[in-house]
Amino acid sequence: MRSQSGGRIQTAVTFAALVFLFAPLIVVVLFSFHSSGSLSFPFEGFSLRWYRATFESPQFRSALENSLIVAAVAAATTLVLGTLAAYGVSRASPRLKGPLALTFFLPITLPGVFLGVALLIYYVRLDLQLSLTTIAISHMVYVSPYFFIVARTAMDRLDPALEEVARDLGARPVEVFVRVTLPQLWPILLGATALAFMLSFDEFVITFFVAGGDTTLPVFIFGQMRRTVDPTINVVSSLLIGGSLALWIMAFIYAAVLQRRASAKKTEPPTAAASAVQTAGAPAEAR
Amino acid sequence: MNASVIARRLRFGPGAASAPGALGLIVFFLAPVVTLLVYSFLTSGRFSVARPFTLSNYDATISAAGTAGAVRNSVLLGVLAAGVAVVVGLAIASWLRYYAGRLQNVVLSMIIISMFASYLVRIYAFRILLGDEGAVNTVLDTLGIVSEPVSWMLFSRFAVVCALTHIALPYVVLILYGAFRPLDPAYLEAAQDLGAGALTRWVRVILPTMAAPIGSAFLMTFVLTSADYVTPQFLGGTGQQMVGLLIQTNFTVAGDWARGAALSFLTLGAYLLCYVIMGLGLRIAKLNTIRWGT
Numbered sequence: 001m002r003s004q005s006g007g008r009i010q011t012a013v014t015f016a017a018l019v020f021l022f023a024p025l026i027v028v029v030l031f032s033f034h035s036s037g038s039l040s041f042p043f044e045g046f047s048l049r050w051y052r053a054t055f056e057s058p059q060f061r062s063a064l065e066n067s068l069i070v071a072a073v074a075a076a077t078t079l080v081l082g083t084l085a086a087y088g089v090s091r092a093s094p095r096l097k098g099p100l101a102l103t104f105f106l107p108i109t110l111p112g113v114f115l116g117v118a119l120l121i122y123y124v125r126l127d128l129q130l131s132l133t134t135i136a137i138s139h140m141v142y143v144s145p146y147f148f149i150v151a152r153t154a155m156d157r158l159d160p161a162l163e164e165v166a167r168d169l170g171a172r173p174v175e176v177f178v179r180v181t182l183p184q185l186w187p188i189l190l191g192a193t194a195l196a197f198m199l200s201f202d203e204f205v206i207t208f209f210v211a212g213g214d215t216t217l218p219v220f221i222f223g224q225m226r227r228t229v230d231p232t233i234n235v236v237s238s239l240l241i242g243g244s245l246a247l248w249i250m251a252f253i254y255a256a257v258l259q260r261r262a263s264a265k266k267t268e269p270p271t272a273a274a275s276a277v278q279t280a281g282a283p284a285e286a287r
Numbered sequence: 288m289n290a291s292v293i294a295r296r297l298r299f300g301p302g303a304a305s306a307p308g309a310l311g312l313i314v315f316f317l318a319p320v321v322t323l324l325v326y327s328f329l330t331s332g333r334f335s336v337a338r339p340f341t342l343s344n345y346d347a348t349i350s351a352a353g354t355a356g357a358v359r360n361s362v363l364l365g366v367l368a369a370g371v372a373v374v375v376g377l378a379i380a381s382w383l384r385y386y387a388g389r390l391q392n393v394v395l396s397m398i399i400i401s402m403f404a405s406y407l408v409r410i411y412a413f414r415i416l417l418g419d420e421g422a423v424n425t426v427l428d429t430l431g432i433v434s435e436p437v438s439w440m441l442f443s444r445f446a447v448v449c450a451l452t453h454i455a456l457p458y459v460v461l462i463l464y465g466a467f468r469p470l471d472p473a474y475l476e477a478a479q480d481l482g483a484g485a486l487t488r489w490v491r492v493i494l495p496t497m498a499a500p501i502g503s504a505f506l507m508t509f510v511l512t513s514a515d516y517v518t519p520q521f522l523g524g525t526g527q528q529m530v531g532l533l534i535q536t537n538f539t540v541a542g543d544w545a546r547g548a549a550l551s552f553l554t555l556g557a558y559l560l561c562y563v564i565m566g567l568g569l570r571i572a573k574l575n576t577i578r579w580g581t
Contacts, residue, residue, distance in 0.1 A: 010382035021401040024412030040420030081308040088305025111514035113531045122319035237408040244403035
């Protein structure tokens with residue numbers, strides 16, 4: 001397999017695909033800095049005027065604010081409900097496990113347009129005013145399976161012996177969860193929450209149906225795209241690309257730091273078990 | 288009597304922790320879907336539905352003039368986008384697995400990063416990329432390949448397939464890359480030592496062992512792309528109807544909720560049928576489970 005002639009086609013396709021994946025994004029970012037309003041070559045020089053124009057636009061600001069609120073609410077709720085759900089499924093009796101896991105996985109299987117119209121008629125049926133609230137609820141449904149998959153995989157990988165030790169030493173179920181299970185998981189849960197935040201922040205397909213008069217950032221871009229080809233769309237797009245890139249790099253560095261810390265700890269293996277024993281041994285300290 | 292005593296009496300297992308989330312999904316996922324199902328059997332008003340129950344929505348949807356064209360278009364574009372994504376994805380995934388060497392992490396990261404670009408941004412990007420004065424035409428012109436701009440690229444099936452492939456490709460690469468992991472290079476080396484050329488190795492070793500993940504990547508992409516309603520709006524030519532767009536128009540423009548609901552469930556049924564057929568096909572060909580020997 002390591003022969004020099006092998007894999008030429010694969011190599012060519014891979015690099016062509018990278019160009020295909022990045023060329024559109026690079027062009028968008030490039031023209032966000034264009035000094036003229038034209039979105040075609042030749043490129044006439046750099047300027048920040050479209051960034052200034054975007055930040056001065058009240059519609060943009062309110063859309064950004066709405067998106068941040070919705071994504072924060074959706075991600076925080078998903079963190080709490082999703083963690084509990086994943087814990088429940090991974091510790092449930094074998095008979096309950098399958099159906100429960102399927103329930104939490106189900107929303108991911110439906111195309112967005114389907115979920116969008118179902119939620120729309122449901123909200124109207126319930127006389128719920130379409131607003132940021134309905135957007136946030138819809139986003140929770142949409143992002144929850146992604147969070148659940150990550151959290152459940154992590155829970156299943158935990159060593160059940162630690163929880164058993166804690167229980168044998170007299171810790172109540174809630175104490176076991178809070179003081180033994182969660183401390184081992186929170187880095188992964190935080191990562192999954194960041195993923196939920198990003199998915200919500202970028203969601204359009206469902207949001208379009210349930211937004212009513214409220215505008216999130218993708219809805220704002222959609223409106224702009226409909227009207228004209230306008231350099232401010234490039235600015236908003238570039239900000240979105242930059243924002244998710246920054247979040248991703250942060251997560252990457254964070255994971256690398258954790259990994260280094262974990263491998264440093266490996267020289268003294270019993271620490272996790274020891275802390276579990278300590279936790280369970282001193283339940284009075286818990287409150 | 289405090290909560291934990293009640294819990295112990297009712298003999299809640301730890302599975303009870305799932306209850307709040309499950310309740311949330313029953314109220315805001317299952318109930319909406321059931322409501323939509325009920326609506327598909329009701330009589331449509333404008334942005335409303337009423338009794339009596341009827342099957343006429345399904346009837347009318349199937350026989351409506353626009354439906355056949357939209358279905359044909361959706362299937363065509365979905366198959367094209369999914370097909371291109373899977374073929375290219377296979378090439379990338381096998382490169383990552385067998386040839387990338389030190390570049391593996393860099394290229395994998397780049398593919399994940401491209402995934403984080405906003406959905407709408409990708410669609411918008413192709414609009415400014417493929418236009419008469421867009422980047423693609425500029426490059427072609429500078430290289431002397433064409434003398435006047437290629438104008439068929441934008442507002443066409445080509446543009447829609449480009450954007451849909453762009454959206455689907457990173458997912459496909461990740462699925463297939465994961466599927467390649469158990470396929471140790473030793474298997475392929477053994478085939479090579481026994482005289483199998485590159486094509487034979489693909490046809491007789493790689494594709495059969497990867498049939499199940501390839502099938503699910505293809506179907507997932509097909510569902511994702513053929514139900515899309517934004518891409519055809521912005522990049523498709525006039526009259527480029529697709530099923531997703533038809534559903535959207537029924538709900539937000541025409542206000543014909545019952546018909547829209549019927550179309551939604553017909554579409555969903557079709558997707559389900561695809562999955563069933565694929566599952567059966569894999570089982571009959573005995574390709575659904577691969578035992579990895581050591």
